[in-house]
Amino acid sequence: MTHPTPPTPEFARQMANAIRMLAVDAVEKARSGHPGAPMGMADIAEVLWNRHLRHNPVNPHWPERDRFVLSNGHGSMLLYALLHLTGYNLPMSELKNFRQLHSQTPGHPEVGLTPGVETTTGPLGQGLANAVGMALAEKLLASEFNRPEHAIVDHFTYVFMGDGCLMEGISHEACSLAGTLRLSKLVALYDDNGISIDGHVEAWFTDDTPRRFEAYGWHVIPDVDGHEPAAVDAAIRAAKAQAGQLDGKPTLICCKTVIGMGSPNKAGTHDVHGAALGAAEVAATREALGWSAPPFEIPADIATAWNAVERGQTAEKVWRLRFEAYRKRYPLEAAEFERRMAGDLLPALAEQLPELLAGIAAQRAALATRKASQNALDVLAPLLPEFFGGSADLTSSNLTNFKGCVKAGRDAWGNHLSYGVREFGMAAVMNGIALHGGYLPYGGTFLTFSDYSRNAIRMAALMKLRVIHVFTHDSIGLGEDGPTHQSVEHIPSLRIIPNLDVWRPADGLETAVAWASAVARQGGPSALCLSRQNVACLTDAGMVASIRRGGYVLSDMAAAQVVIVSTGSELELAMQAQAMLAAEGLATRVVSMPCTNLFDRQTEAYREAVLPMSLPAVAIEAAQPDFWRKYVGRSGVVVGMAGFGESAPARDLYSHFGITAQRVVEAARTLAQRRKAGSAGSAGSAGSAGSAGSAGAARAETSVHETA
Ligand SMILES: Cc1ncc(C[n+]2csc(CCOP(=O)(O)OP(=O)(O)O)c2C)c(N)n1
Numbered sequence: 280m281t282h283p284t285p286p287t288p289e290f291a292r293q294m295a296n297a298i299r300m301l302a303v304d305a306v307e308k309a310r311s312g313h314p315g316a317p318m319g320m321a322d323i324a325e326v327l328w329n330r331h332l333r334h335n336p337v338n339p340h341w342p343e344r345d346r347f348v349l350s351n352g353h354g355s356m357l358l359y360a361l362l363h364l365t366g367y368n369l370p371m372s373e374l375k376n377f378r379q380l381h382s383q384t385p386g387h388p389e390v391g392l393t394p395g396v397e398t399t400t401g402p403l404g405q406g407l408a409n410a411v412g413m414a415l416a417e418k419l420l421a422s423e424f425n426r427p428e429h430a431i432v433d434h435f436t437y438v439f440m441g442d443g444c445l446m447e448g449i450s451h452e453a454c455s456l457a458g459t460l461r462l463s464k465l466v467a468l469y470d471d472n473g474i475s476i477d478g479h480v481e482a483w484f485t486d487d488t489p490r491r492f493e494a495y496g497w498h499v500i501p502d503v504d505g506h507e508p509a510a511v512d513a514a515i516r517a518a519k520a521q522a523g524q525l526d527g528k529p530t531l532i533c534c535k536t537v538i539g540m541g542s543p544n545k546a547g548t549h550d551v552h553g554a555a556l557g558a559a560e561v562a563a564t565r566e567a568l569g570w571s572a573p574p575f576e577i578p579a580d581i582a583t584a585w586n587a588v589e590r591g592q593t594a595e596k597v598w599r600l601r602f603e604a605y606r607k608r609y610p611l612e613a614a615e616f617e618r619r620m621a622g623d624l625l626p627a628l629a630e631q632l633p634e635l636l637a638g639i640a641a642q643r644a645a646l647a648t649r650k651a652s653q654n655a656l657d658v659l660a661p662l663l664p665e666f667f668g669g670s671a672d673l674t675s676s677n678l679t680n681f682k683g684c685v686k687a688g689r690d691a692w693g694n695h696l697s698y699g700v701r702e703f704g705m706a707a708v709m710n711g712i713a714l715h716g717g718y719l720p721y722g723g724t725f726l727t728f729s730d731y732s733r734n735a736i737r738m739a740a741l742m743k744l745r746v747i748h749v750f751t752h753d754s755i756g757l758g759e760d761g762p763t764h765q766s767v768e769h770i771p772s773l774r775i776i777p778n779l780d781v782w783r784p785a786d787g788l789e790t791a792v793a794w795a796s797a798v799a800r801q802g803g804p805s806a807l808c809l810s811r812q813n814v815a816c817l818t819d820a821g822m823v824a825s826i827r828r829g830g831y832v833l834s835d836m837a838a839a840q841v842v843i844v845s846t847g848s849e850l851e852l853a854m855q856a857q858a859m860l861a862a863e864g865l866a867t868r869v870v871s872m873p874c875t876n877l878f879d880r881q882t883e884a885y886r887e888a889v890l891p892m893s894l895p896a897v898a899i900e901a902a903q904p905d906f907w908r909k910y911v912g913r914s915g916v917v918v919g920m921a922g923f924g925e926s927a928p929a930r931d932l933y934s935h936f937g938i939t940a941q942r943v944v945e946a947a948r949t950l951a952q953r954r955k956a957g958s959a960g961s962a963g964s965a966g967s968a969g970s971a972g973s974a975g976a977a978r979a980e981t982s983v984h985e986t987a
Contacts, residue, residue, distance in 0.1 A: 285330055286584060291508045294329060295321035296568045297364060297581050299541050302356035303564055304574035305377040305384070307555045312378060312386070315538040315551040316354030319505070320439060320470050323534055326511040327437060327468070328361050329584075331519070335591030336366035339394045342620045342716065343434055343598045346397050346413045350406030350440040351470065352387040353553065357439075359384045362395040364577070364585035369393060371575050390714065390742050398714050399742050402734055404447030405707045407467065410438035411453040412711020412720075414465035414529070419667070420717045422692035424616050429605045431598075431616065434464070435519065441470045442480050445488060452704025454529075458496030461689050463527025466518040470505070472538040478549045489533055498528040505534030543567045619665050619717045622745070624799065628662040632795055633823070635659070640788045640820035648809040648847065649751040651790035653678035659794060660684065667718035669696035670749075671705045676811075677723025677751045702728045706735030706748070713744040719798065721747035725757075726766040726808050729773060739804040740778040746804040747797045753783065753808040754901040754920075755936060756848050761926030770808055770846075771906035774875055778803040782874045783900075785850035788818040789873045792826040796877070808847065812929050815851040817871070829877025832889055836866035840954060841947040842896040844870045844910055849899045849938065856899075856943035863944075865951055868894070872910075895950035901938045914953075916946035 286294060298321040306312035317324075327347075334344045349358045356377065362369045369383060373393075376382035383393045387401030397413070400406035414436040421432040444450055457465055469488065473480055489501040498521050500514045511534065518530035539551030542564045556564060565571070572578055577585075606613035618625070635658050639651075646654070660666055660681045668684065670677045680695050687693030698705035702724045709720035729736065729750055739746045755765045773781045782793035782805060790809065797805035817833065818826065825831030833850070834857060841860075845853035853869045860867050870889055872878055878886065890896065896915045898907035904919030911917060920936060933939060 285512070288508060290584065291325055291329075292322070293581055294584055295325040296541065296570050297577050297585065298324055298357060298360040299568060300565070300570050300572070301360040301363070301374060301575070301577075303542075303556055303561055305356050305359070305374050307558070307561050308375060308574070309378040310555050312356060312555070313353040313553045314356070314542075314556060315472075315474070315553070316351050316441060316470060317357035317360065318540050318542065318546070318551070319472050319536040319538045320354065320357055321540070322506045322508055323439070323468055323470070323511050323536070324357060324361055326508045327515060328365060328587075330512060331515050332437065333434065333594050334365070334395075334587065335595040336362075336395065336588050337592060338595060339367065341595050341598075343432065343595075345434045346410070346417075346436040346715065348398055348406045348410040348413070348436070348438040349388055349400055350410065350438050350444045351403065352400030352406060354439075354441075355384070355386065355388045358388050358396065359393070362393065364582070366586045366588040366591070367395040369395070375575055398711070399738060402738065403441075403443040404449040404453075405710075405735060405738060407438055407440050407444050408449050408453035408704055408707030408735070409711035409714060410436050410465060410467070411457045411462065412708035412713075413715040414457065414462040415460060415708065416712045416715035416717055417464055418460070418462060419687065419692055420616075424612055426605070426609060426612070429601070429608065431602050431605050435522070436465050438465070438467045439470060440467060441472070442475050442484055445469065445486070446475075446484050449703050449707060452701035453708060454492065454497070455495050456699065456701060456704060456708065457529045458492075459689060461496070461527060462529045463521045463524065465529040466515065466532065467530065468532045468534055470536055471533050472536045474538045474547070474549050474552060476549060476552055489531070492531040496528055498530045500530065500532045503532055503534045505536035506540060541568045615664070616717075622716060622801065625662055625664075628659070628798075631662060636788065636791055636795070636823050637820045639791045640818065640823075642787060643816045644787060645813050645815050646787055647811055647813050648784050648786070648790045649676075649678050649811060651784070651787040652749060652751075652794065652807060652809050653681060654787065655791040655794040656681035658791070659798065663719065663798065665717070665719040667694050667696070667712060667720045668722065669698050669705065669709075669720070670723040671698050671702045671728070672700045673724055673751075676725070677749050679721065679723040679749050698722060702731035703735055706732035706746075707738070709746045710735055710739050710742065710744055713739070713746050714742070719745060719747070721749055723749035723751060725752040725764060726750035726769050727752070727764050729769055729806070736773070736779060736804060736806065737776055740776050743778065743802045744804055745801060748804065748806040749809065750806055751809045752811045754810070754848065755924040755932040755938070756901060756929045757811040758929040758932065759926055762923040765924035766808075766902065767920045767923060768903040770900070770902045773806055773808075774906060780805040780874055780876045781808065782806065783808040783847035784873045785845075785847050785871055786814055786816045786818055788816075788820070788822065789826050789871070792823060793873060796827060796874070810848045812848060814848045815854075817850055817854060826871075826873060828881050828885065829874035829879070830870060830872040830881075830886075830889055832868055833871040834869040836861065836868065839866045839868040839894065840951040841865070842868045842870055842890060842894045843943055843947065844872055844890070844896055844898045844907070846872050846900050849901055852938070852940045853899055853943060855940035856947065859940060859944050860947055863948075865947060867947060875906075875910075895954055897943050897946045897950065899938065899943050901933070901936075914950075916950060918942045918946065
């Protein structure tokens with residue numbers, strides 16, 4: 280969508296000034312925000328958005344649009360100004376409402392909230408990694424769906440970024456991968472203004488960025504004057520030319536800019552990075568830019584020049600014609616492309632799932648849940664052509680590959696990628712893939728290293744992305760690798776990320792249901808925490824519906840006195856404890872809780888039916904214990920890990936740390952005795968207080984039962 284007639288240099292400057300003044304005035308009105316980056320990048324933005332970016336403001340979801348990512352998300356007013364000016368449904372009233380409650384112009388861009396925002400940015404470096412994921416998705420889709428003379432997928436991903444994004448380690452992970460994979464339709468424009476929050480960056484950031492990116496295998500265009508539209512335009516053209524080359528590379532355009540360009544007294548200083556200019560400086564800026572329009576008013580000729588609605592509609596129409604020609608020739612592929620971009624699942628998956636799960640349940644094998652996960656993948660993958668799996672260099676440990684999967688590489692389409700040892704990069708790239716559409720990304724690493732990727736997991740949850748994390752080696756049960764690799768706090772700490780479903784399945788069927796639920800979940804990510812070691816088979820085909828509720832009664836006894844709650848590899852300890860207690864004459868109920876987040880979304884009546892307030896409870900999980908207080912109460916008992924693990928065989932570690940059926944038995948005994956004493960007391964004093972009252976009395980006491 281190259282603009283038919285590029286504006287004159289003077290008019291181009293005025294178009295850029297429209298961005299500058301919208302940013303200045305919005306930040307001034309909000310008394311907070313970041314005017315510096317929008318003012319400094321306004322000229323670059325004019326060239327990219329006005330002359331190159333192929334987008335349709337009235338259909339922000341057009342699949343063939345170029346993607347644009349503002350990785351330096353603090354410069355959000357740059358994006359809001361562009362969206363408003365080019366004709367997205369973002370009226371001036373929203374710009375006036377910058378950073379206010381429920382506005383469409385939050386402090387940092389948020390996908391799903393503002394039309395035209397492709398990803399939520401703000402945590403520096405991640406937008407860049409998202410862009411790598413988008414460019415990867417584009418490349419994969421193109422090789423999967425394009426046919427000779429029918430290029431229905433052929434668009435660019437552009438990303439703006441500042442010094443902050445490049446200082447962040449994730450930029451290394453993502454850009455190194457992008458270079459290796461030769462993502463030649465990725466174009467990064469670096470706002471090289473030499474300023475970050477603490478001041479001039481020479482004291483903390485002296486990388487030779489062009490050489491760094493050359494070493495990654497990028498095409499680098501150094502020393503572009505970011506205030507010289509012709510130079511920026513030439514650089515973008517050169518970047519786009521890469522796409523047509525056999526050995527094309529991603530492009531980095533290094534633009535020298537002045538932060539806060541246009542502000543006579545603050546340009547080039549860190550004062551303009553993240554604070555309103557102040558009334559006097561705003562007036563001086565207006566004067567210096569020759570901008571006489573009042574705040575939030577755009578002169579008609581400039582507004583008209585910016586408006587991209589007609590061009591966008593034409594571009595989409597041209598593509599739709601191309602797509603219809605493709606449909607005529609390749610009707611199945613066209614339908615599949617539409618389904619994939621819509622994110623719908625194949626109807627056959629839902630139809631065949633019950634039978635597939637029954638087949639898995641019938642196997643009744645004692646397997647590590649990581650292996651059960653691979654088995655589930657083998658079964659599900661033929662019905663999920665959108666699967667795009669991977670691992671951060673642990674494929675043979677995470678078992679994220681499946682029968683018939685194809686290794687993705689630089690020159691070849693595939694549906695399983697070795698991301699290399701780049702956990703954070705992998706997680707943020709997966710977010711970019713999900714945002715682009717067309718694939719359902721999942722990736723594996725050891726659960727302990729979820730800390731490396733944590734902020735990208737959080738961003739997936741915030742963005743409501745369907746991304747699946749496969750976290751294996753989920754406890755001391757991994758054994759000899761020792762405490763560096765043994766998760767203790769990770770499961771509970773992941774559970775508290777809003778909108779993340781954390782599964783810790785106990786056996787093959789629970790693992791398969793976890794996969795099916797994660798795949799069907801449209802509004803957020805899931806994490807599957809899986810064992811390295813073998814676990815017993817405890818469920819049967821009749822339990823599928825229960826497992827789907829996240830928590831359920833696995834084994835009940837008449838007149839149960841105590842509930843034993845557990846997850847994952849410890850569920851068999853709970854079952855052993857139940858048998859041992861039964862032998863003593865103490866009846867218990869075992870509750871399996873593979874996904875607490877999902878259980879919490881069930882009705883109160885269901886939750887009460889599974890975990891009655893009237894019964895004392897013991898929880899057992901080889902993890903930090905505090906999380907379980909919300910289910911067992913203050914008077915309940917949690918058998919868990921209070922500190923780090925040790926290096927030893929798993930069996931020795933379980934007994935050393937007291938993660939044993941015996942501990943559960945002791946705890947249950949104590950609770951049952953207390954309950955008995957409590958109900959005798961309450962019956963004596965209150966007559967008909969009943970079991971709920973006695974449970975209340977039992978829960979008033981605290982019994983902490985943790986391992987040393
Ligand atoms: C991961 C992360 N760390 C810290 C911040 C806070 N922060 C916002 S902007 C910024 C400085 C960025 O400098 P630069 O990219 O050069 O932006 P400019 O000053 O050019 O606007 C920092 C540290 C953040 N948003 N994300």
